[in-house]
């Protein structure tokens with residue numbers, strides 16, 4: 001970890017849940033937001049994750065099934081796999 005270098009799309013994807021939970025170190029958060037400002041694709045992704053988590057959070061109150069969780073996680077992995085294949089690094 002360089003601390004001052006730019007974040008890659010892959011790093012951002014891995015950190016997005018920490019970001020949305022507010023569990024990120026200030027340095028990482030700054031790099032995360034710096035990348036978001038430069039990368040529309042990751043901005044879209046963050047928006048999707050934010051909505052997904054909001055939805056799941058709502059469902060969880062009515063007890064979400066493990067099966068639904070698995071489907072969600074699989075969709076997330078597929079998204080990541082597709083993205084890493086054609087990552088538009090700047």
Ligand SMILES: [Zn+2]
Pocket residue numbers: 008009012035039041042
């Ligand atoms: Zn990106």
